[in-house]
Amino acid sequence: MPEFCGIELDHPVVNASGTYDAIAARRVFGDELFGDFPFSAFVSKTITPEARAGNEPRRIWETPAGMINSIGLPNKGLDGFLAEDLPQLAELPVPLIVSAMATNREDFSRMVAGVAARDEVAAIELNVSCPNVHSGLIVGEQPGETEALLEALRPLTGKPLIVKLTPNVANPEAVAVAAEEGGADAVSLINTLKASALDPATGKPAIAAGHGGLSGPAVRPIALQQLRAVRAAVEIPLVGMGGISSGADAAEFIAAGATLVAVGTESFRDPQAGSRIAKELETEMSRVPARVQALHLE
Numbered sequence: 001m002p003e004f005c006g007i008e009l010d011h012p013v014v015n016a017s018g019t020y021d022a023i024a025a026r027r028v029f030g031d032e033l034f035g036d037f038p039f040s041a042f043v044s045k046t047i048t049p050e051a052r053a054g055n056e057p058r059r060i061w062e063t064p065a066g067m068i069n070s071i072g073l074p075n076k077g078l079d080g081f082l083a084e085d086l087p088q089l090a091e092l093p094v095p096l097i098v099s100a101m102a103t104n105r106e107d108f109s110r111m112v113a114g115v116a117a118r119d120e121v122a123a124i125e126l127n128v129s130c131p132n133v134h135s136g137l138i139v140g141e142q143p144g145e146t147e148a149l150l151e152a153l154r155p156l157t158g159k160p161l162i163v164k165l166t167p168n169v170a171n172p173e174a175v176a177v178a179a180e181e182g183g184a185d186a187v188s189l190i191n192t193l194k195a196s197a198l199d200p201a202t203g204k205p206a207i208a209a210g211h212g213g214l215s216g217p218a219v220r221p222i223a224l225q226q227l228r229a230v231r232a233a234v235e236i237p238l239v240g241m242g243g244i245s246s247g248a249d250a251a252e253f254i255a256a257g258a259t260l261v262a263v264g265t266e267s268f269r270d271p272q273a274g275s276r277i278a279k280e281l282e283t284e285m286s287r288v289p290a291r292v293q294a295l296h297l298e
């Protein structure tokens, strides 16, 4: 049973934020969903201070071995989330991690304080792939901005703070170090890679926002390399993700130093992928001694 930031989990496979709608899944599958819930903890879709409608369609475009998305963070806002979604997510049979984003420190602080005050929440993931409205800089691309944000948020809660790293930087390990120095309990990586595609029928951008983020097996070797670089730079636990589609993929991330792995794009193809990958991972870990060894060296 893995332990992550003081939280006991049944297995090391969680979902990547925004890739599995547990409330909709329960509507479709009913309480049967709880009998074989695909993840050992549930990470919510990112919430923002105010409600957002999200982007115009088209929001998703398939690419070879992956997909580009720009959904635009549709959500009910902090108050709507706390009133409507949180009570439903709290009924899931696994610990809840809430993903939050804001464009200035004051709003981020309000989000973290509001979410952390709820007993139903086990941990908070900070989505820092957003601009700071004051500086115009993407927080997660700047070690200084990331550290300053963590220093502002750290005193607000004793609950684990996980920083979701963007891969769209030359040195993600520098941002990871800044997060750790600011007081983060863990980092998760990678978020999606900046990407574009043109619709051959129109010659125009395939998704309405013009560009989006690439995920899926296409990004897996990049994710693994960034995870290795970050593992060498920080002591805090890592959640590894990026195109994980099988237990063998997950075992690579664990051997490279991840405590947990997250499944994202694969869940769109197979909503039970998390359970399958967790079972395959168990088999992988028991029959490949080198990987088990790597785990014990952690």
Ligand code: SIN
Residues within 6 Å of the ligand: 018, 046, 069, 070, 071, 072, 073, 074, 127, 129, 191
């Ligand atoms: C979205 O466009 O909704 C996803 C962006 C993100 O979570 O960073």
